Amino acid sequence: MALAIFDLDNTLISNDSDYLWGEFLVQKGYVDAKEFAATNAQFYEDYKAGTLDIYAYQRFALKPLSEHTSDTLEKWHQEFMAEFIEPIVLPKALELVQKHKDAGDELMIITATNTFITRPIGRRYGIETLLGTEGEIIDGRYTGEVAGTPTFQEGKVVRLNEWLKENNKTLEGSYFYSDSHNDLPLLKIVDHPVVVDGDEKLVTYGQQQGWPCISLRD
Numbered sequence: 001m002a003l004a005i006f007d008l009d010n011t012l013i014s015n016d017s018d019y020l021w022g023e024f025l026v027q028k029g030y031v032d033a034k035e036f037a038a039t040n041a042q043f044y045e046d047y048k049a050g051t052l053d054i055y056a057y058q059r060f061a062l063k064p065l066s067e068h069t070s071d072t073l074e075k076w077h078q079e080f081m082a083e084f085i086e087p088i089v090l091p092k093a094l095e096l097v098q099k100h101k102d103a104g105d106e107l108m109i110i111t112a113t114n115t116f117i118t119r120p121i122g123r124r125y126g127i128e129t130l131l132g133t134e135g136e137i138i139d140g141r142y143t144g145e146v147a148g149t150p151t152f153q154e155g156k157v158v159r160l161n162e163w164l165k166e167n168n169k170t171l172e173g174s175y176f177y178s179d180s181h182n183d184l185p186l187l188k189i190v191d192h193p194v195v196v197d198g199d200e201k202l203v204t205y206g207q208q209q210g211w212p213c214i215s216l217r218d
Contacts, residue, residue, distance in 0.1 A: 002173035004100040008111040010179040014088045018113040054152040062135045066144035092216040112152040156186045
């Protein structure tokens with residue numbers, strides 16, 4: 001049984017769920033539109049450039065979660081899934097996931113985006129095992145702080161190695177599918193790295209290494 005690992009944003013879905021969650025909050029009027037939208041956009045540019053301060057970004061992203069009850073957040077997420085995520089679900093990505101299931105592989109998503117946003121998206125793809133950035137929760141409410149190691153760049157390797165040890169698994173025969181050069185630390189340690197609709201830097205590196213470069217877009 002091989003481990004098939006998937007990045008989420010711009011890999012299994014055709015946009016960035018973290019960025020879209022911010023757009024959702026702005027459109028619904030749940031945050032101050034002008035200030036939030038500008039900051040959200042700048043963090044997204046930093047991410048694409050590989051210069052993102054992950055702790056600063058996650059505190060920004062987690063702050064709205066800390067200001068509302070779990071019931072309210074659940075209602076919001078249902079709206080978010082229907083209005084923002086369902087339109088960017090990729091049929092070819094669903095087929096790829098099913099291919100690995102049919103092969104008997106164990107499936108996992110590793111994403112820098114926090115698990116409040118991403119766990120329901122993972123379930124939409126039929127993937128229950130998800131490693132994402134965890135928001136600290138005390139007495140049933142988000143505090144706005146990060147818990148543990150964010151799953152970003154080298155942090156994905158750290159969290160994956162912890163999971164492998166805890167579950168007595170190895171990376172023998174493993175796959176990792178990603179679009180981003182931020183994921184090079186993890187792509188370099190799996191047996192089968194695959195570039196999916198990659199950014200320019202990742203495509204260039206992948207081609208130099210002879211990695212498969214595929215598209216899951218229509």
